[in-house]
Amino acid sequence: QVQLVQSGAEVKKPGASVRVSCQVSGYSFTDYYIHWVRQTPGQGLEWMGWINPDTGRTKYAQKFEGRVTMTRDTSINTAFMELSRLRGDDTAVYYCAFISSFDHWGQGALVTVTS
């Protein structure tokens, strides 16, 4: 069956970077765009952008432009989301997901930003 398995929880200091991975299985990795969505207590659900695993093309929400980088490694069916210059309000659960009727989500990765 289709699975998206994310990396584990992270604790980071303000100003640092974090990279979250999302390894997929059970379908052809290049068939569907992978989206990243985060969930914070204060802001609810927030769409961050997508990556086309086939071409590597990305689309980011303007809010995250310059701080987020989405990449993929097709040899290991894994997508990555790196967020830099972390702040306290980046504390959130980060999900990889398909935003379509092909509805599958990762389990989420908690990123805590604290000094």
Add this chain to the structure above:
Amino acid sequence: AIQMTQSPSSLSASVGDRVTISCRASEGIRNVLAWYQQKPGKAPKLLIYAASSLQSGVPSRFSGSGSGTDFTLTISSLQPEDFATYYCLQDYSYPYTFGQGTKLEIK
């Protein structure tokens, strides 16, 4: 960015009740709207896409309607497993935006 405004923010209801949740877009999005259900500690789950298409495997008591700026999610007869938080999502234009959520609680 298109703002999605859900109402109400919270709702108390009983098993068997008919419940309606609304979502209003700040500008027209045709029918490019989805509804998600989320339970604590879990990822969102798609219920409805294209405003009114029922996702495979989702019970038929869930239905969606609307087009343009006004949308509705209806649960025809609440079941115990339906108590959760519901979100709308527009994926019509970038950035995709979610509503702030409606928490459905047991009365």
